[in-house]
Amino acid sequence: xxxxxxxxxxxxxxxxxxxxxxxxxxxxxxxxxxxxxxxxxxxxxxxxxxxxxxxxxxxxxxxxxxxxxxxxxxxxxxxxxxxxxxxxxxxxxxxxxxxxxxxxxxxxxxxxxxxxxxxxxxxxxxxxxxxxxxxxxxxxxxxxxxxxxxxxxxxxxxxxxxxxxxxxxxxxxxxxxxxxxxxxxxxxxxxxxxxxxxxxxxxxxxxxxxxxxxxxxxxxxxxxxxxxxxxxxxxxxxxxxxxxxxxxxxxxxxxxxxxxxxxxxxxxxxxxxxxxxxxxxxxxxxxxxxxxxxxxxxxxxxxxxxxxxxxxxxxxxxxxxxxxxxxxxxxxxxxxxxxxxxxxxxxxxxxxxxxxxxxxxxxxxxxxxxxxxxxxxxxxxxxxxxxxxxxxxxxxxxxxxxxxxxxxxxxxxxxxxxxxxxxxxxxxxxxxxxx
RNA sequence: GGCCCCAUCGUCUAGUGGUCUAGGACACUUGGUUCUCAUCCAAGAGAUCGUGAGUUCGACUCUCACUGGGGUCACCA
Numbered sequence: 001x002x003x004x005x006x007x008x009x010x011x012x013x014x015x016x017x018x019x020x021x022x023x024x025x026x027x028x029x030x031x032x033x034x035x036x037x038x039x040x041x042x043x044x045x046x047x048x049x050x051x052x053x054x055x056x057x058x059x060x061x062x063x064x065x066x067x068x069x070x071x072x073x074x075x076x077x078x079x080x081x082x083x084x085x086x087x088x089x090x091x092x093x094x095x096x097x098x099x100x101x102x103x104x105x106x107x108x109x110x111x112x113x114x115x116x117x118x119x120x121x122x123x124x125x126x127x128x129x130x131x132x133x134x135x136x137x138x139x140x141x142x143x144x145x146x147x148x149x150x151x152x153x154x155x156x157x158x159x160x161x162x163x164x165x166x167x168x169x170x171x172x173x174x175x176x177x178x179x180x181x182x183x184x185x186x187x188x189x190x191x192x193x194x195x196x197x198x199x200x201x202x203x204x205x206x207x208x209x210x211x212x213x214x215x216x217x218x219x220x221x222x223x224x225x226x227x228x229x230x231x232x233x234x235x236x237x238x239x240x241x242x243x244x245x246x247x248x249x250x251x252x253x254x255x256x257x258x259x260x261x262x263x264x265x266x267x268x269x270x271x272x273x274x275x276x277x278x279x280x281x282x283x284x285x286x287x288x289x290x291x292x293x294x295x296x297x298x299x300x301x302x303x304x305x306x307x308x309x310x311x312x313x314x315x316x317x318x319x320x321x322x323x324x325x326x327x328x329x330x331x332x333x334x335x336x337x338x339x340x341x342x343x344x345x346x347x348x349x350x351x352x353x354x355x356x357x358x359x360x361x362x363x364x365x366x367x368x369x370x371x372x373x374x375x376x377x378x379x380x381x382x383x384x385x386x387x388x389x390x391x392x393x394x395x396x397x398x399x400x401x402x403x404x405x406x407x408x409x410x411x412x413x414x415x416x417x418x419x420x421x422x423x424x425x426x427x428x429x430x431x432x433x434x435x
Numbered sequence: 436g437g438c439c440c441c442a443u444c445g446u447c448u449a450g451u452g453g454u455c456u457a458g459g460a461c462a463c464u465u466g467g468u469u470c471u472c473a474u475c476c477a478a479g480a481g482a483u484c485g486u487g488a489g490u491u492c493g494a495c496u497c498u499c500a501c502u503g504g505g506g507u508c509a510c511c512a
Binding site for chain 1: 437438439440441442445446447448449450458459460461462469470471472473474475504505506507508509510511512
């Protein structure tokens with residue numbers, strides 16, 4: 001049977017890190033077996049919907065190369081859910097409820113899981129699941145590779161179809177996964193507690209239930225809690241803007257919750273698909289560790305061609321983009337080996353575009369002698385190293401004075417090359433201003 | 436609080452009963468290359484495998500308890 005997986009976000013905002021990872025794993029799971037990857041928009045909560053979110057989600061997914069084979073929108077399938085809900089009522093697995101008070105939380109953690117309306121035989125209202133008593137609900141989780149079970153007495157009568165005619169997740173997920181012939185249902189750990197509800201709905205609806213797997217939560221390295229929109233920066237786009245390459249972010253995220261037997265760490269998307277193995281899923285929650293992301297990003301930057309890297313720099317720095325192409329490439333080559341994030345580029349190249357304010361305290365004791373000899377040397381097109389030797393200067397001090405005079409800071413790209421790019425005239429101007 | 440998941444270096448992990456006095460990567464420290472930073476190379480430090488029982492000739496690997504961490508308890512997904 002053909003493997004079919006889906007990524008099913010709700011259009012309530014941008015794609016976040018956890019969603020990206022879920023999508024990646026679902027994609028790899030399907031593509032490793034030459035199967036189908038489906039994108040399904042779960043927009044059944046009208047109140048929470050954010051306009052433009054669907055397009056944003058799609059664009060982001062495409063940036064990572066996670067292309068889908070089929071696309072569905074739940075709000076266009078309302079009739080199916082309604083029919084399914086009514087069928088469940090007819091067969092005695094669900095019931096209508098017209099309760100006004102909807103918020104169980106407001107009543108505290110009630111121990112009464114059975115809804116008061118379940119035996120009223122109402123004929124309108126919301127449709128709720130009639131959870132049977134004394135049954136063991138069990139499934140095999142393909143991520144954790146173990147059976148997980150519940151006593152049905154601990155499961156509440158969840159709402160399946162809201163009174164506005166829209167389904168809840170609990171109904172929609174089962175109807176759709178069955179209808180779309182999903183073979184592997186992969187989702188976040190936060191869904192694990194409501195899985196017994198879905199097990200029941202799947203059973204009552206009939207048909208072949210997909211295998212179910214729950215991914216670990218990604219924890220914040222600061223708080224140790226699940227990554228949250230409030231506290232942490234979690235949106236994929238935030239990482240892409242001026243900072244990280246999509247390939248690098250994707251590579252980083254794939255290692256949060258999955259590892260191959262040989263512990264290899266660098267994978268392109270297609271390499272990941274090829275090497276993907278369900279046994280590589282982790283059981284424990286990983287922490288989002290920025291330093292590792294930075295390292296991976298550095299690796300990818302170094303693998304880029306000068307031409308490709310150059311165009312990335314153009315995107316984030318307009319002054320750079322205005323330079324003539326030859327000069328751009330020279331700068332790009334100097335930066336390629338010394339940045340981790342794209343945004344580091346702006347810091348390191350600032351002196352190319354504006355004259356620095358030089359703090360003379362940074363200059364050495366002999367700076368005047370150094371600089372005047374350098375000026376002469378540049379005017380005569382001489383190799384500065386010869387001047388160092390002739391005068392018995394200390395190499396480090398000599399070049400540091402030059403570096404400070406030209407750039408104003410201690411850490412820079414190689415200074416000789418930088419002067420070439422800056423130009424004789426401008427360089428001499430900067431040096432003279434300090435004498 | 437009920438229910439559920441989890442537990443190997445600071446972090447991500449390899450490890451499926453003996454080859455583990457626990458391996459790799461990031462981060463960290465040191466040395467080399469070098470005009471600084473970085474890259475690259477080399478070396479080092481870093482985990483009595485959460486605790487306690489049990490099974491076994493033998494446990495990081497199996498069982499149980501405890502502790503700790505996480506998640507979840509909506510007509511939201």
